[in-house]
Amino acid sequence: xxxxxxxxxxxxxxxxxxxxxxxxxxxxxxxxxxxxxxxxxxxxxxxxxxxxxxxxxxxxxxxxxxxxxxxxxxxxxxxxxxxxxxxxxxxxxxxxxxxxxxxxxxxxxxxxxxxxxxxxxxxxxxxxxxxxxxxxxxxxxxxxxxxxxxxxxxxxxxxxxxxxxxxxxxxxxxxxxxxxxxxxxxxxxxxxxxxxxxxxxxxxxxxxxxxxxxxxxxxxxxxxxxxxxxxxxxxxxxxxxxxxxxxxxxxxxxxxxxxxxxxxxxxxxxxxxxxxxxxxxxxxxxxxxxxxxxxxxxxxxxxxxxxxxxxxxxxxxxxxxxxxxxxxxxxxxxxxxxxxxxxxxxxxxxxxxxxxxxxxxxxxxxxxxxxxxxxxxxxxxxxxxxxxxxxxxxxxxxxxxxxxxxxxxxxxxxxxxxxxxxxxxxxxxxxxxxxxxxxx
Amino acid sequence: xxxxxxxxxxxxxxxxxxxxxxxxxxxxxxxxxxxxxxxxxxxxxxxxxxxxxxxxxxxxxxxxxxxxxxxxxxxxxxxxxxxxxxxxxxxxxxxxxxxxxxxxxxxxxxxxxxxxxxxxxxxxxxxxxxxxxxxxxxxxxxxxxxxxxxxxxxxxxxxxxxxxxxxxxxxxxxxxxxxxxxxxxxxxxxxxxxxxxxxxxxxxxxxxxxxxxxxxxxxxxxxxxxxxxxxxxxxxxxxxxxxxxxxxxxxxxxxxxxxxxxxxxxxxxxxxxxxxxxxxxxxxxxxxxxxxxxxxxxxxxxxxxxxxxxxxxxxxxxxxxxxxxxxxxxxxxx
Numbered sequence: 001x002x003x004x005x006x007x008x009x010x011x012x013x014x015x016x017x018x019x020x021x022x023x024x025x026x027x028x029x030x031x032x033x034x035x036x037x038x039x040x041x042x043x044x045x046x047x048x049x050x051x052x053x054x055x056x057x058x059x060x061x062x063x064x065x066x067x068x069x070x071x072x073x074x075x076x077x078x079x080x081x082x083x084x085x086x087x088x089x090x091x092x093x094x095x096x097x098x099x100x101x102x103x104x105x106x107x108x109x110x111x112x113x114x115x116x117x118x119x120x121x122x123x124x125x126x127x128x129x130x131x132x133x134x135x136x137x138x139x140x141x142x143x144x145x146x147x148x149x150x151x152x153x154x155x156x157x158x159x160x161x162x163x164x165x166x167x168x169x170x171x172x173x174x175x176x177x178x179x180x181x182x183x184x185x186x187x188x189x190x191x192x193x194x195x196x197x198x199x200x201x202x203x204x205x206x207x208x209x210x211x212x213x214x215x216x217x218x219x220x221x222x223x224x225x226x227x228x229x230x231x232x233x234x235x236x237x238x239x240x241x242x243x244x245x246x247x248x249x250x251x252x253x254x255x256x257x258x259x260x261x262x263x264x265x266x267x268x269x270x271x272x273x274x275x276x277x278x279x280x281x282x283x284x285x286x287x288x289x290x291x292x293x294x295x296x297x298x299x300x301x302x303x304x305x306x307x308x309x310x311x312x313x314x315x316x317x318x319x320x321x322x323x324x325x326x327x328x329x330x331x332x333x334x335x336x337x338x339x340x341x342x343x344x345x346x347x348x349x350x351x352x353x354x355x356x357x358x359x360x361x362x363x364x365x366x367x368x369x370x371x372x373x374x375x376x377x378x379x380x381x382x383x384x385x386x387x388x389x390x391x392x393x394x395x396x397x398x399x400x401x402x403x404x405x406x407x408x409x410x411x412x413x414x415x416x417x418x419x420x421x422x423x424x425x426x427x428x429x430x431x432x433x434x435x436x437x438x439x440x
Numbered sequence: 441x442x443x444x445x446x447x448x449x450x451x452x453x454x455x456x457x458x459x460x461x462x463x464x465x466x467x468x469x470x471x472x473x474x475x476x477x478x479x480x481x482x483x484x485x486x487x488x489x490x491x492x493x494x495x496x497x498x499x500x501x502x503x504x505x506x507x508x509x510x511x512x513x514x515x516x517x518x519x520x521x522x523x524x525x526x527x528x529x530x531x532x533x534x535x536x537x538x539x540x541x542x543x544x545x546x547x548x549x550x551x552x553x554x555x556x557x558x559x560x561x562x563x564x565x566x567x568x569x570x571x572x573x574x575x576x577x578x579x580x581x582x583x584x585x586x587x588x589x590x591x592x593x594x595x596x597x598x599x600x601x602x603x604x605x606x607x608x609x610x611x612x613x614x615x616x617x618x619x620x621x622x623x624x625x626x627x628x629x630x631x632x633x634x635x636x637x638x639x640x641x642x643x644x645x646x647x648x649x650x651x652x653x654x655x656x657x658x659x660x661x662x663x664x665x666x667x668x669x670x671x672x673x674x675x676x677x678x679x680x681x682x683x684x685x686x687x688x689x690x691x692x693x694x695x696x697x698x699x700x701x702x703x704x705x706x707x708x709x710x711x712x713x714x715x716x717x718x719x720x721x722x723x724x725x726x727x728x729x730x731x732x733x734x735x736x737x738x739x740x741x742x743x744x745x746x747x748x749x750x751x752x753x754x755x756x757x758x759x760x761x762x763x764x765x766x767x768x769x770x771x772x773x774x
């Protein structure tokens with residue numbers, strides 16, 4: 001009797017264990033469709049999402065939107081995705097360290113969103129495609145395979161460039177340099193005052209710098225050539241010039257830079273700008289919120305400038321970071337998900353997002369901005385400055401090759417003298433070639 | 441069996457035999473019955489024991505055996521991690537590892553950490569444990585407590601502490617050096633590619649020293665005092681006592697900790713490197729698990745990452761085995 005009791009107990013334990021492994025069913029009983037939305041909690045906060053979702057649910061009573069939002073959303077959704085449990089809508093851009101979006105692009109696991117462009121925004125008469133800023137769709141950022149199919153809808157856009165302290169420039173009567181010659185002249189000038197010209201939070205922040213530099217030097221065609229791994233593109237004079245300029249700029253880097261260029265200490269590099277201990281750093285508009293509570297020099301005011309032009313009057317590009325929203329191919333409710341995405345571009349939603357400084361690429365929205373943001377988005381008004389979107393093209397994964405790490409992280413070794421420009425160029429060419437072969 | 445032992449009727453010449461045999465047969469019959477009952481009960485017990493073991497076995501199979509087999513299987517494929525199509529490539533992933541400079545670098549770093557951290561931690565742990573148990577140090581409980589604390593701290597906290605210690609401008613280390621007018625010795629502890637690995641090693645030693653010290657102290661405390669007294673009468677110095685009595689008698693605990701060292705060099709170094717340096721600057725402090733993580737999760741090369749995982753598995757297994765074999769001694773009795 002007792003034995004059978006114990007046996008039953010053991011059996012129940014085993015069953016309990018197995019039951020614990022099975023995933024819960026998400027569909028609700030009330031007949032409502034549950035739309036699972038996963039979003040990255042970036043510098044814009046989470047309140048805007050809850051507000052937009054509340055608004056959406058009010059006009060769509062048959063849909064229940066479940067929001068999962070986190071600063072490391074990849075870590076939270078990846079395990080359940082690998083177990084086959086996919087969110088319906090994901091707001092997450094490329095260029096994140098975890099590279100989840102890139103992985104899904106490489107695995108061709110995203111839903112084709114081209115039809116959404118022709119869909120009417122719920123409650124409005126215009127289509128999504130009509131509302132979007134010209135040129136924001138159709139680049140490698142939205143059409144990652146280089147064809148007419150849009151897989152990632154542009155969600156927010158923000159200029160990234162060199163950030164500096166306007167107050168310091170006024171105080172010293174310095175002009176913000178518009179050519180590289182002026183830049184290095186300023187570097188020498190500032191050095192006399194003991195202020196280094198340049199720093200970066202971590203080497204990864206050099207992405208915005210490099211993309212713009214490549215386009216500045218060789219135009220958009222050259223930029224695309226590099227991003228799509230054309231054969232021997234890193235052996236060209238243009239590529240060498242980019243590395244020359246960069247190596248020279250890195251020789252002006254603040255001595256602290258490399259020691260602080262890690263996940264733990266990168267804000268200390270950012271603090272150098274606030275303390276007038278370095279002039280420029282590559283960064284994005286989120287820096288204002290990120291360093292909001294940090295102490296700063298008297299008269300400090302954030303300024304943003306595109307990279308200097310290669311020659312006087314030359315064209316200048318500003319790398320524009322675009323966050324994306326996409327639907328996994330394996331999502332359960334694709335049609336409501338597409339409708340929800342279309343809704344994200346409605347005037348009402350755009351207002352809510354803009355209040356949190358999340359600026360969507362919708363025609364005419366930049367006019368409504370105020371404060372520091374208005375100033376940052378002003379860079380697009382300069383006729384000699386063009387927006388540059390995208391990044392390295394996706395190929396089939398190549399084990400052991402990470403061209404971003406080769407291009408950006410090597411800056412640490414250049415500053416510390418552990419490698420040379422020639423070796424840098426060589427390893428870039430090797431990595432690019434391996435990726436080109438994988439793309440064929 | 442019963443028919444055989446029963447004497448045939450009428451065979452009188454064997455009567456005495458039978459009479460003598462009778463009780464023993466009966467006894468053996470009873471014995472057989474009780475043995476078979478015991479066997480039956482034992483069989484019942486086996487079922488019961490198995491039933492009790494089942495939950496643990498299921499857990500072990502589901503969470504250890506199956507995933508491990510999966511790692512081995514996935515290492516033979518090219519797979520991004522999400523798509524349904526995996527390409528079988530055989531041993532290509534492993535072949536590629538040999539040409540991967542960053543992998544070789546991460547491997548070297550792991551081995552270097554394994555050796556440096558093991559030697560330093562073990563040496564210091566033994567030294568401190570010997571002092572605390574043998575020298576009857578005043579306030580040794582306090583020391584033990586203080587040295588043990590780092591072990592209960594989370595690795596992220598340790599990373600934050602060492603970020604403050606190593607800070608190049610106003611860090612504890614450089615600040616102290618400046619105070620002592622040793623400005624020439626100041627370093628960019630986490631930025632200099634030649635020393636960043638040792639900076640990580642110091643943090644690892646600091647974290648685990650207390651743990652191993654306590655383990656060794658427990659071993660030393662069980663050594664009978666007479667041995668020391670006797671050897672002291674024979675004129676043995678404290679050093680001699682340590683090498684001739686203490687060390688041989690705690691040999692078994694030493695061997696156990698060696699396995700721990702191998703494991704922590706692989707596991708702990710990953711968490712610490714990830715939190716402190718991210719493998720940087722420029723991959724100079726990368727360790728195997730960190731590289732595996734980067735390949736599997738951020739470079740969309742899950743299969744390749746798993747191949748690295750297999751190498752880590754085989755390597756730590758092999759090292760543990762070799763260390764275990766090399767240190768095998770006849771256990772000493774006291």
